[in-house]
Amino acid sequence: MNPILECKSLTKRYSGFTALSNVDLTLERGRIVGLLGPNGSGKTTLIKLINGLLVPESGSIRIAGMEPGVETKKIVSYLPEKTYLADWMQVSQVIEFFQDFYENFDSKKAYAMLSDLRIDPKKRLKTLSKGTKEKVQLILVMSRKADLYCLDEPIGGVDPAARDYILNTIITNYNENATVLISTHLISDIEKVLDEVIFIKDGTVTLHSSVDDIRLKEGKSVDSLFREVFKC
Amino acid sequence: MQWNIDSERPVYIQLLELIQANIISGNFKPGDKLPSVRDLAAEAGVNPNTMQRALTELERMELIYTNRTSGRYITSDIGVIKKLKERSAMNIIEEFLDKMKKIGFNEEEILELLTKALKEMRK
């Protein structure tokens, strides 16, 4: 039992506004977990804390038992919602970059996925559409052999065929040592792929349960439950 | 094969049913080798742990067995499959009888309608 993520009384404030309040959360390895909540609920804050982009006010956060830092960045693979690659680079140059900085990066796998999605590695990122850029970023993230993958809205901006490909990649990438944390709004598309879901609202975790348990107990899909719980 | 998973019922139960249906219908023949859990899960578009749970249950039901070195196989035991087929049929029949009784038919009427329907089907 060495969980990949452990948050204890995790709290983060932004000039008066409390984004996360005393969050206790443990994620075991070998799971695909959905992080679900409305905008402003604290999802992105939690993911940024995991990646060391933010520092908590109080409480602790540990990845594989370590505080966020250089060592955890080696084993965490992050896909932000934004396009974070330099426009002037060619796709092949970006792959080289990742190869350079990440020991566990598999460039062969990356090139294979690029060819599956018919993306020309010689193209400059500037010339690609937004959807294609997002696909490239996802390929880069999934080509790393990480212990924790944090995907922030991975299927939001892509067409349904690519969506299937992405979900398929997440499934086939599965290994019992690694965990995938997916933050998303598109719950119904992704429900079957998830082991567990976490509901987060106003900076606190209101639910952490397996998908099948929810379906068993509530007699409805996670998507339906979500709409109920977070009704406007 | 089509993996139709609806959104209301637990996924692993539906996987169980789907695989059983395929064993009964002969899509999965006795002695067939199953793909790896990951591949099966990818095919079905579901979580590998959930697929594993279904497979473990099928193993408990002796419909599947695991060979330590070469993987998972559908049982070659025709008897077990036959029993499954029968149990499945009985479930359908019970459901049918239940529904018919609810509409208001008695046993004789049901038998009559059944024979008539079967004759029509043969044409």
Added chain:
Amino acid sequence: MLRKLMKHELKATARILVPLCLVLLFISVVNRFMYKVGPKEGIFMFINGFMFVFQIFLIFAVLASTIIFMITRFYKNLLSDEGYLMFTLPVKSHHLITSKLTVAVMWTITSIIVLLSSLLIAFATPESVNNFINGFKSNFAELVIAFDGNWTLLWIELISLILLSIVANILMVYVSIAVGQLFTKHKIIGSFVSYVIFYNAIQFLLLILLAIFSYTYSGSIDFTHALPRGIFPISISVLLVESIAFYVITNYMLKRKLNLD
């Protein structure tokens, strides 16, 4: 890791600055030919004049580009969306700063060399070079006297002064940007305001220290009398302390107060 960051930094900056420098040098060579050998009547008067102005323009362009690029590079690569990539790399934040600082210093020195070369290539004649060197020597002679003939010390202090002032200036830009990014909705204004504050604070500090030094040595706070034996070490010390302070503050901001959108 630091080397990899520097390599990447070079790649990112070279793609703009190298072509620019090359064009400048090329124009300088062309101008030299036209100046020495080419026709000078009629339409060529215009062409010569144009090329001359163009070269001067390019010199300014190279200088301006280097400065602007150094500023925008730091901001764009670390504090805009690209920051999500850079700050999740398994590298220490101070390596990110150092890699950018070294490459920026390198480009500053390079652009100055290219600039001087450009002038030399296009316009130097044996007499003009001689005049220049003589003028340089006589000014230098005064300095050497002030240093009691200690050449080595003079060179060391002069080079340290130049180098440190490049480093300190770049770090002042970095720390201003790093502090400015704290103000979520006003990052750019925040950076400008921080820069103004830092700049004036250092000027003020320098002034006070020089006045004190001058007063101690010559009884008057008019420190024009105290050069350069006083100005050099005081400036160097201030620049050194300033650079270290700015570096530490920048690192603290990026490590603990990162505020990416």
